Amino acid sequence: MDKPFRRILLIKMRFHGDMLLTTPVISSLKKNYPDAKIDVLLYQDTIPILSENPEINALYGIKNKKAKAAEKIANFFHLIKVLRANKYDLIVNLTDQWMVAILVRLLNARVKISQDYHHRQAAFWRNSFTHLVPLQGGNVVESNLSVLSPLGLESLVKQTTMSYPPASWKRMRRELDHAGVGQNYVVIQPTARQIFKCWDNAKFSAVIDALHARGYEVVSDVRPR
Structure with missing residues (x-):
């Protein structure tokens, strides 16, 4: 496509780790369209994970599944009003929520690209995009x-x-100094949102022992479920 894009919207509504895995898409778009403003539509509670990314122009948060119906509806219509005013010429969709089809139909972008999901083959979904790309x-x-x-x-x-x-880096360094952790350390997060994603404790222990043997300190990042 020869004509450069000036305003791009990336849509991804998943968890924190999934949002980090979208950053190569953002970087690729910015590298090829350096003058474009790239916005991201994501769940409100995942905004902090991308809030300091210098390649992103704006982040727009959508209510997640736990929000009340009235709140989700009000939030959705507010977002439509704001996003329409931005006049996007490219939309890149990386999520399979059905509401995305409605949203992109209400945005007058000339190019609307989405991953082609096997469970989203209804005509309403497929006709909401100009391009559907098989997962590869x-x-x-x-x-x-x-x-x-x-x-x-x-x-x-x-x-x-x-x-x-920078303030976060300084605060974390103070916490590490307080805990007696030097410069050579490895952070391990043994927990996960879903139990099936958790590795065996014995295997984590073996990795930690191996890191200690190589002279690394280990910092465990554990959060309550």
């Missing part, structure tokens, strides 16, 4: 990047990005 790639990053294939981009960025404000 050996991992999630490659699969996400494959949605950009209709654009014919010359180069793609496969590295994920996690950005922090």
Whole structure:
């Protein structure tokens, strides 16, 4: 597509880790369209994970499934009003929620690309987009990047990005100093949102022992369920 895009909306409504795995798509779009403003529509509670990313122009939060129906409806119509005013010329969808079809139909972008989900084959969904791209790639990053294939981009960025404000780095360093942790450390997060994603405790213990043997300190990042 020869004409450069000026205003791009990326849609991804999943958990924190999933949001980080979308950053190569954002970086690839920014690399190929450096003058474009790239906005992201995501769940409200995942906004902090991308809030310091310098390649993102604006983040728009949508209520998640736990919100009350009235709140979700009000939030949805507010977002439509705001997003329509932005006049996007490219929409890239990486989520399979049915409400996305309604939303993109109400946005007058000339190009609307989505991953082609096997469980979203109804005419209403398929006709909501100008391009549907089959999922490809050996991992999630490659699969996400494959949605950009209709654009014919010359180069793609496969590295994920996690950005922090300087104040957060300083606060974390103070916490590590207080705990007696030096510069050579490894952070391990043994827990997960879903139990089936959790690794065996014995295997984590073996990894920690191996890291200690190599001279690394181990910081465990554990949150309550």
